[in-house]
Amino acid sequence: MKETLQVKNVTKTFRLSAKQQKLRKLDSNILTAVDGLSFSAYEGEIFGLLGSNGAGKTTTLRMLATLLKPDSGDAVVAGSSICEEPAEVRRKIGFLTSELKLEDFFTPEYLFNFFCDLHEVPEDIKNKRREELFSRFGVDKFAQVKVANLSTGMKQKVSLVVAVAHDPEIIIFDEPTNGLDVITAKVVTDFLLELRRQGKTVIISTHIFNLIEKVCDRVGIIIDGKMIVCDSLSNLTKDKSLEDVFFDLYRERKGDEL
Amino acid sequence: MKNGAFTVFKKELMRFFTDKRLLFTSIIMPGLLIYLIYSLMGSSMGSMIDDKTSSFKTAAVNMPQSIAAVLKEEKFEIDNTSLDKKDEVTEQITNGDYALLVIFPEDFEKNISQYDPSDTQRSTPNVEIYYNSADINSAQGYAQVTAVLDGLEKQLSNVFDVNNLADPTDNIYDLATQEDTTGTFLAMILPMLLMTLMFSSCVSLAPESIAGEKERGTIAALLITPTPRSQIILGKVCALSVMALLGGLSSFLGTFLSIPTLMQSMGEEAESISTDVYGAADYLWLILLILSTILLLITAISIISAAAKSVKEASTLAAPLMIIVMMISVLSMYQSNEKQEFYWYFIPIFNTVQGMTGIFSFNAVPVNLIIAAATNLAVSAIGIFILTKLFDSERIMFSS
Numbered sequence: 001m002k003e004t005l006q007v008k009n010v011t012k013t014f015r016l017s018a019k020q021q022k023l024r025k026l027d028s029n030i031l032t033a034v035d036g037l038s039f040s041a042y043e044g045e046i047f048g049l050l051g052s053n054g055a056g057k058t059t060t061l062r063m064l065a066t067l068l069k070p071d072s073g074d075a076v077v078a079g080s081s082i083c084e085e086p087a088e089v090r091r092k093i094g095f096l097t098s099e100l101k102l103e104d105f106f107t108p109e110y111l112f113n114f115f116c117d118l119h120e121v122p123e124d125i126k127n128k129r130r131e132e133l134f135s136r137f138g139v140d141k142f143a144q145v146k147v148a149n150l151s152t153g154m155k156q157k158v159s160l161v162v163a164v165a166h167d168p169e170i171i172i173f174d175e176p177t178n179g180l181d182v183i184t185a186k187v188v189t190d191f192l193l194e195l196r197r198q199g200k201t202v203i204i205s206t207h208i209f210n211l212i213e214k215v216c217d218r219v220g221i222i223i224d225g226k227m228i229v230c231d232s233l234s235n236l237t238k239d240k241s242l243e244d245v246f247f248d249l250y251r252e253r254k255g256d257e258l
Numbered sequence: 259m260k261n262g263a264f265t266v267f268k269k270e271l272m273r274f275f276t277d278k279r280l281l282f283t284s285i286i287m288p289g290l291l292i293y294l295i296y297s298l299m300g301s302s303m304g305s306m307i308d309d310k311t312s313s314f315k316t317a318a319v320n321m322p323q324s325i326a327a328v329l330k331e332e333k334f335e336i337d338n339t340s341l342d343k344k345d346e347v348t349e350q351i352t353n354g355d356y357a358l359l360v361i362f363p364e365d366f367e368k369n370i371s372q373y374d375p376s377d378t379q380r381s382t383p384n385v386e387i388y389y390n391s392a393d394i395n396s397a398q399g400y401a402q403v404t405a406v407l408d409g410l411e412k413q414l415s416n417v418f419d420v421n422n423l424a425d426p427t428d429n430i431y432d433l434a435t436q437e438d439t440t441g442t443f444l445a446m447i448l449p450m451l452l453m454t455l456m457f458s459s460c461v462s463l464a465p466e467s468i469a470g471e472k473e474r475g476t477i478a479a480l481l482i483t484p485t486p487r488s489q490i491i492l493g494k495v496c497a498l499s500v501m502a503l504l505g506g507l508s509s510f511l512g513t514f515l516s517i518p519t520l521m522q523s524m525g526e527e528a529e530s531i532s533t534d535v536y537g538a539a540d541y542l543w544l545i546l547l548i549l550s551t552i553l554l555l556i557t558a559i560s561i562i563s564a565a566a567k568s569v570k571e572a573s574t575l576a577a578p579l580m581i582i583v584m585m586i587s588v589l590s591m592y593q594s595n596e597k598q599e600f601y602w603y604f605i606p607i608f609n610t611v612q613g614m615t616g617i618f619s620f621n622a623v624p625v626n627l628i629i630a631a632a633t634n635l636a637v638s639a640i641g642i643f644i645l646t647k648l649f650d651s652e653r654i655m656f657s658s
Contacts, residue, residue: 065482066653091484100482101475105273117265118483162479 004201005041005064010034010073012059012225033059035225036073041170041201041218048191048216049131049205049245056225057205058097063201065095077167078201091119097174099165104148108139108158111147112165119166126165133161137187153184160191171195171207173204177211177254187217209243223253262485266493268466274501276319284462284501288455289508293516300519300654314399314610315355317347321364328406334399342565348388357399361387372413437535437620445596449634450587451504451513456548457583459505460555461500465572467565477655487649491560491642498556499549506552536617543617543627553609555583564648587611603629605639 013036021029034056041047044160049057062068064075066086074081080088100113109130115127134140142150147158163170176192177185192215195202206212212219213233219242220230228249229236236245272278272457279590296475317328326336339347341361350356363369363383370383385407389400391643421431434442471477480490586608590596596615600623602610609630616622648654 059353062656067478067481067656087484087486090482093482095482097478099475100478102479103273103471103474105277106269110272112267114484115479118262118480118485122486188444 001042001044003040004043004078005047005075005203007039007060007064007075008073009036009038010063010070010075011036012056012063012068012070018209022184023237033225034063034070034219037225037227038073039220039227039230041203043201044050044199045217046194046196046202046215047114048208048212048219049203049222050207050212050219050223050242051205052207052250056220058174059225060222061095061097061172061203061205065087065093065172066090067095091166093170094166094168094171095174096159096163096172096176098178099174100159100164100165102147102158105146107144107146108134108150108161109143111158111162113140115162116165121166129165129167137161137191153181153187156180156184160188164195168200169205170201173202175206176204179208209241209246213237213242221249223250229235230255262483262489263381263493263496264481265485266490266543267497268493270494270497271500274497284459284505285508288459289510289512290513292509296513296516297519301515312395312634312641313538314357314402315396316360316403317343317350317356318357318360319344320364320366321360322362322367324367324499324604325362325410326407329403332406333483339579351388351396352389354393354396357387357389357393357396358403359453361388372416377552378548384648408521440535445615446591448618449614450511450584450591452548452614453551453583453587453607453611455509455513456502456506456552457555459502459509460498460552460559461576463565464499464556464559464562465563465566465569467494467498468560469566469572470476472564472566472655473568481649481655488642489611491645491649492653494558495553495638495642495645499553502552502556503549532575540617540620540622543622543624544614545629546631547610547617547634550631550638551607554606554634554639554641557638557645561641561645561648570589571645583607590615595619598623598626600626600629602631603627606634609633 011032013240014031014033016024016026016029016031018029020031020124037056037060039047047244049060050055061069063070064077066089067080074083076082077089078092080092082089082123084238091207092218106114112130112134113126116129121129131140134143137160139154139161142154147155150158171192173192180188189211192202192204196215204211204216216233218230219236221228229245234244236242240248261513313335315335316329317339318336319339321336321338329336339359343361344361347356347359351359362385366383366385374380384658387400387403389395391400398444402646423429423508434494481487492517558579559572561574563569563572566575570585590611593615596619597603598621602612604628607624613622613630616626
């Protein structure tokens with residue numbers, strides 16, 4: 001299996017305001033969100049980052065998407081370094097998060113074309129992919145309706161097709177099913193499995209054990225910005241459920257807080 | 259075309275031109291509102307001055323027949339009364355039943371006909387006029403009676419005249435050409451007005467497009483594309499400038515078309531002001547200045563918007579900039595001549611105001627205008643560079 005993603009010892013700190021520092025009861029105003037994290041992901045697999053809120057999952061994914069720069073360490077995404085060639089990395093990834101929104105005013109078709117143009121997708125390939133993706137996800141039925149008038153499920157579908165408009169090699173998905181109803185969540189998980197079938201690398205972050213067990217091939221458990229365990233799902237859940245594995249590790253680390 | 263800046267430019271314009279509500283509120287409404295308000299203001303002010311339909315109910319004591327005859331022609335209704343009714347009549351003036359009470363000294367006509375300016379011992383006859391300045395009818399009546407009596411006084415002791423014109427509309431003494439009158443008037447009013455309109459047009463658009471996208475979370479979608487930040491910004495700034503220009507143009511047209519009505523109400527003759535006096539070159543210079551200034555303002559407000567967390571915060575943060583722009587513009591209204599020395603034109607905003615004053619008063623020095631436009635463009639370029647840095651900064655773009 002080809003290694004498509006290599007995260008090498010990345011660290012990210014944030015400077016906190018006095019107020020935030022007090023709130024978090026920290027001694028220093030520097031918060032280490034991600035602390036020397038390393039992992040790899042391969043072609044045709046879904047890799048899941050599992051952790052509680054504030055563990056550093058979102059920060060890690062944002063660094064991989066080049067929205068944040070690591071303080072130290074590096075990651076190679078489909079052959080390009082996130083520190084050295086961020087523009088190249090952006091060309092090769094599709095990034096999806098619930099915080100990333102589409103402009104209400106435009107139609108799915110317009111947005112799809114717009115993002116294809118920004119990704120410099122040639123005209124003929126753009127049209128072909130649009131027809132393909134729109135019909136597979138049923139977006140063609142509301143391709144001309146402004147995003148503002150779409151239901152949450154429809155919007156999610158549009159976000160999915162727009163994120164992969166340029167046929168990225170690696171898809172990074174932050175909290176893919178958070179806040180979605182069961183039907184839409186199913187659309188998303190089916191989409192992830194479909195991407196894996198196509199041989200893409202999919203990285204997701206979540207705190208939902210069930211989602212990991214359903215779709216992921218390998219899992220990394222993050223606690224306080226550190227990678228505690230990184231193994232295949234089958235290895236991890238040999239003796240006990242993923243939930244038990246996670247809480248045992250969590251208790252070991254931060255016993256008194258649980 | 260696959261250029262990122264152009265793609266963003268197209269999208270921004272598409273957003274603007276296909277949204278009827280946005281189009282109406284930012285382009286059509288400002289001009290229309292200004293035109294309607296100014297015209298209404300002009301015509302209502304004009305009608306207040308021209309209002310000669312109502313008559314002035316006047317009580318008079320010892321009023322000579324000759325004066326009464328003149329006043330009757332000016333719509334005065336004169337009731338003769340006596341001095342002992344003075345208190346009663348003044349009471350009625352306060353109530354609005356009477357407009358005026360005019361009290362002439364006894365033997366007024368005889369006294370003034372015997373008036374000898376060399377006799378310093380003699381007391382001057384005094385005409386008393388009671389009126390109510392809070393009542394428009396009474397105040398206007400007072401002004402007219404005073405004017406009639408002043409005229410009479412001048413007639414009696416006419417020693418010499420100054421610029422006595424047989425026909426007051428044909429002023430042969432004023433050597434100002436139509437060009438001069440227009441230049442002086444417009445050079446005073448328009449630079450400030452244009453700056454205000456340009457600024458309000460820019461501030462109504464840029465925060466929405468930059469801080470608004472940040473607030474709604476749509477900007478991150480742009481930032482994860484391979485299109486360089488500088489191109490995204492260039493596309494946005496250019497599109498915003500086009501929109502701001504259209505908005506400013508609409509406001510300007512509204513103002514320009516309502517100037518005649520407004521001027522008439524101020525007692526000016528509309529014919530003495532005409533925009534025909536400006537040639538194509540003047541307009542070209544003006545367009546150059548306006549374009550470069552709009553680009554500069556859009557860039558400045560975009561920087562503020564990028565640093566702000568929300569549209570509301572961006573508008574608040576833009577207020578100090580507005581105060582500076584307004585102050586520079588207002589100060590120029592009170593200066594007699596625009597600056598001729600070239601180095602003044604290296605100061606942004608100030609250079610635009612000075613340049614416009616020069617253009618409107620036909621004194622502009624082309625080199626200075628070029629320096630002004632080039633300075634504005636250079637500062638905008640620096641601004642776009644700063645914006646790129648801001649868009650690159652994770653602290654700014656992902657402050658949450």
